Amino acid sequence: MPVLSRVFAVGATAAVGVSLTLAVTPAASAAPATTLAPLTVHAAAEAVPGHYIVMLKQGLAARTFGVASTARSLGIRIERQYLKVGGYSAAMNEAQLAKVRQDPSVAYVEQDSVFRADTTQTGATWGLDRIDQRALPLNSTYIYTPTGAGVKAYIIDTGIRTSHSQFTGRTAAGYTAVSDGNGTNDCNGHGTHVSGTVGGTTYGVAKAVTLVPVRVLGCDGSGSNSGVIAGIDWVAQNHSGASVANMSLGGGASTATDDAITRLTSSGVTVAVAAGNDNTDACNSSPARAASAITVGSTTNTDARSSFSNYGSCLDLFAPGSNITSSWNTSDSATNTISGTSMATPHVAGVAALYLQGNPSASPSAVTSAILGSSTAGVITNPGSGSPNKFLYSPLTSGGGTDPTPTTCATTVTGSVSSRTYAVATSFTTTNSGTITGCLTGPSSTDFDLYLQKLNGSTWSTVASSEGNTATENITYTAATGSYRFRVYAYSGSGSYTLKYSKP
Known part of the structure; x- marks a missing residue:
């Protein structure tokens, strides 16, 4: 069976045409030729000899059990059945293979x-800080309103250390395709790291998402393509409610993997996949080339494409992937700082969970459109030939759209802000609950955005925002008692602003 690795494609895949000489009887007419299903083989370094994935025609998934039973009657050893995706994996010899075809x-x-997981290197944490703002410099904060509550994130990887303090009370029973006695427990670390970026309480994008381990890679970070498809099939059969899947893994180009992902998204699951770490065209590997998934490249903390990141037209966008700190599997408080498109992908899966919290019935295509439509354009240095120059933006707004209806605002403050920077317009404390309103105006040639934040302990968290495509922004927020502040962000242009606001 093909071996998979974390977030990274390794081998080349070649489609091989197979010809068959048919025996004919000495009768006057020959028997009609038998049509053989196409066969794809892999380069020797990536192939699992004698093991094959059999994919059924579209719409025939319900026949999987019967087709597999027929194969068993030929003496074929069935290893896995894909009841939702439609197909099975099996060990077979050349004669049995010919019969199946x-x-x-x-x-x-x-x-x-x-398939294999990604490579690692040392470094510092910065990814969350970057995705909630349009441009550098970093401002040492991660601003979020939704938390991913009510959404399930299926981590198709090396498993999860579910007892880790980053995930307390937010993991669910999952699935393993690895028969080594470890169940869904992570004996490698990669899956726990990815999970921490998706939904860890400290390191996660979506801090209240439910994490589900789908273990398809072993303790060495590798596994078979058939095992990965088994994990995909399990998610397709068992997912419930708003769901996103993260696949920080990769191997050679695989039509079977690509088709399995298509069927998973068709079942309603948004899928984020890693572009791979070979500094080459992502269209040469799977699942990076899967059209229905969101394919993610990696950047550094200077907004440059990471030197290892794959690129090309199969990418959808970039996210932080170099030197990302997250949870690790060696203890319930362990962390590690590593790099790869494996680390970039869970940032996108986390943002998908944020969106799904507020839009639980959204289709995978709608989630993808929201993420790509909100991304920041033109900030990536050297994105690579054919790559879209798009960077993940967690608030899921592009600075365009319709401005909210103006509200009643009283107190006036003024200030100025430079392009791609934030300014704190005013801070205040309210001892009464009630409505806070904010009305921002700026120069006609600019695009300013307005944020209302609440102080929680020592951290400012955004509780309301207005991000239209002009410098006129309005907020109305039903507030509890506490300390608040308004921030102004210059999405484009610089200049003076006027903020009028009211508080309870």
Whole structure:
């Protein structure tokens, strides 16, 4: 079976045409030729000899059990059945393979191959700080309103250390395709790190999301393509409610993997996948090339494409991936700082969870459109040939759209702000609950955004925002008692502003 690895594609995949000489009887007419399902084999370094993935034609998933039973009657050892995706993996010899390829319900057969997880290096935490703002410099804060509550994130990886303090009370039972006695427990660290970025209480984008381990890679960070598809199939069968899947892994190009992801998104699950760490075209690897997934490249803390990150037209956007600190598997409080497109991808999965909290019925295509439509354009240095120059933006607004209806505002403050920077317009404390309003105006040629933040302990958290495509912004917020402040962000242009506001 093909081996998978964390967030990174390794081997080349070649489609091999196979010809078959048919025996004919000495009769006057020959028997009609048998049509064989296509066969794809992999380069020797990535192939799992004697193991194959059999994918059924679209719409025939319900026949998986029966087709697999027929294969068993030929002496074939079935390893996994994909009841939702439609197909199975099996060990078979050349004669058995030929028989399977004659089955009219089979779309194609692909040799199993290896997938792997991403590589690592040391560094410092900064990713959360970057994704909530349009431009550098970093401002040492991560501003968020939704938390991903009510959303499930399926981590298709090396498992999760569910007892880690970053996930207390927010993990659910999952699935393992690895038969080593560890169940869904992470004996590698990669899956726990990815989970921490998706939804850790300190390191996570979506701090209240429920994390579900789907273990398809072993303690060495590698596994088979057939095992990865088994994990995808399990999610397709068992997901419930608003759901996102993170796949920080990769291998050679695999039609079976790509099709499985298409069927997973068709079932209603948004999928984020890693572009890979080979500094090459992501279209040469799977799942990076899967059209229905969100494919993520990696950046450094200077907004440059990471030197290892794959690129090209199969990418959808970039996110922080170099030197990302998150949870680790060696203890319930352990952390590690590592790099890879594996680390970039969970930032996107986390933002998808934030969006799904407020839009639980949104389709994967709607989630993808929201994320790409809100991304920041033009800030990535050297994105690579064919890559979209788009960077993840967690508030999920592009600075465009319709401004809210103006509200009643009384007290007036003035100030100025430079392009791509923030300014604190005013701070205040209210001892009464009630409505806070804010009305911002600025120069006609600018695009300013307005944020209302509440002080929680020592951290300012955004509780309301207005991010239209002009310098006129309005906020109305039903507030509890506490300390608040208004911040102004210059999305484009610089100049003076006037903020009028009211408090209870």
